[in-house]
Amino acid sequence: MCTVGQDEVVIVLEIIPDEKTVPRDIFCHFQCLYDEAGKGNTVSNMGHFIFNDNFLDSKDHGGMLYICPTFQCLHKLMIPSPPYVFGILLQKWEVPWAKVFPIRLLLRLGAEYRYYPCPLISVRNRKPVFFEIGHTIMNLLADFRNYQYMLPQIKGVTIHMEDKKTIINFPRNRYDELMKVVGSSNEHVMAIGASFSSDADSHLVCIQNDEGNYQTQAINIQNKPRKVTGASFVVFNGALKTSSGLKAKSSIVEDGLMVQITPDNMAALKQAMKDMVNYNIGCGSVNVPIPDEEVIIQWIEDDKNVNVGVKSPIDNLPMDGIESIHIPNATDYMGEHRVIRWTDVFFIQNEDTGSAREPVDLSRLAETLSNASCIALASHLDKLKDASLMKIGLRVTIESEKVGYEIGACGEKLPDFYMNDLDNELIPVIHSAASQTNDGAICLELIFHILN
Structure with missing residues (x-):
């Protein structure tokens, strides 16, 4: 794959009874990825591929989600030299989420299989973890019908929820992308999708129940106390009225965060982002000097989570963090x-x-x-x-x-x-x-x- 500019691809497929060989469809998929990469259409972390025909003897297999491994165990797996991604088999109902908000799908699979953040094994003919889209906040932030607009998901942005404090980290080298979000957001709403954080020990997960409603759960690293919980997105809602008696209000919505602030606070937040300065939002009653909770927007060092494990063929110089x-x-x-x-x-x-x-x-x-x-x-x-x-x-x-x-x-x-x-x-x-x-x-x- 590397000869056509494509990260190598690993697929770990669960064997079905009496299966003696790797199914031909897997090799056809590799060939398809190779051909597409030759045209300049590559897949990378959080990317996807959609199947238009039957795949692995089922029309319910809808595509693949590609991810870089984080906490998953790779022992005894044959893996290529970095960079590489793992392909995870998706059901048709899950494909819209792979297109619109893949981190939600990744973590939901983790919750399903009780494996943090998600398993690397592809399971055939399983029950999909999502069904009809139904009522979700994502309907307001992304276009599930024509995919004309999406929730902007910015690499390296992380949301860490701790006791009485939420920290939203903006890497300095993502300034231009964040300015596009500021410029395209309307007066009252600004939404930003986050990356999976390896610094968190747990993460919010959005579960769709049998009635189609969305609920919030959390998934965490086994045998590790929960101190820092990651969230997948933040919505700043600048329509909070001063008559509410609140400075600001922060609440969990599905697998993300809703921060309600006044119009003046919204304007000040956007200006702080433009000026690349930190900004604190105190939540709670205007009559209380110490806020109930703080939402802290801070600029951090450049996101260097690229080419991890890649080495130069000249002298094995590590290329970690080099664009x-x-x-x-x-x-x-x-x-x-x-x-x-x-x-x-x-x-x-x-x-x-x-x-x-x-x-x-x-x-x-x-x-x-x-x-x-x-x-x-x-x-x-x-x-x-x-x-x-x-x-x-x-x-x-x-x-x-x-x-x-x-x-x-x-x-x-x-x-x-x-x-x-x-x-x-x-x-x-x-x-x-x-x-x-x-x-x-x-x-x-x-x-x-x-x-x-």
Whole structure:
């Protein structure tokens, strides 16, 4: 999958009686994911795939939800090198939730199987955990009919409920996405979907009972006391009247939080978000000096929960927290019998630079480096493949004190044999880039794969 810019995919399927082989549909699904990724349509954490035909001998199997594992046990599982996601088989009734609000579905499956936060095993022909949508607050926040609008779910935002205190964490590197929420929200309502928090020891879960009504429960890590409970969304309702006698009111709604505040508080909250400053909301009667409960909106360090466990093929440098993008439809460069393909670029941030350059500024440089590398290596592809050097990393550093590159595979530098051709192609590109760069250091790592 990595050769088409797709995270690897793991499916753990429960065996049914007398089943001797892995069902063909699973392999067809892998092929479909591979083909779609080749067109630029990849799936990642909290993504989904919808089945249009029978799958595993049932028309009730509606699709897959893909998740990154957190607290689940992975012992004795055959798993690929990171990054990878697990695919969980869904029933047709659950598909709308996978599209609109996947964290609700994930945690509801966890409650069903008493496994935190959710099991990784796909069970066929099980009873769906949700049925007709019915009356839920999500009807007000998302479009279940045409999927024209959704509750914005912002990566790295977490909601932690503790005794007498709720903390809503906004990562600083999600400022632009939060500003879109502020800009698109109306005068009275602003809703934000949160991420699953690995810092919480429990989480609110929304259960739909047999009558179709939605109720709140909690799911927690086994044998661990509940101190911090996560929530899946927050709705700020700015229509609280001053005549109510309340400063603000906070309440649990399904698997989220409703915070009712006055129009003035709503305007002040939005301004605080624009200014990237913390904001406290005291809840309870206006006549009481100490609030019954506090809702604290705070800005935290950048969300670095990306590429966890990924290592550089050059020297096994951990890539945890380093942003990257997959390269769909990259040009294949032909050798005699094989091709080389550029699949990823990592934007390594140097701590000693004052300019954090956005990936879009570096796309042209990355493409030029990719072309030069592929041209240099094209005549050597058979030799590299014979030496099992099929995944190659190129790290280029351009800063005031240092300009150069490193290239390697399997945790070691490429042999000197390849350096002459690489120097001829790469050094002019790197020096040209260095001459145009005067606002801090750049460090990129490109990943290539050699394919038959």
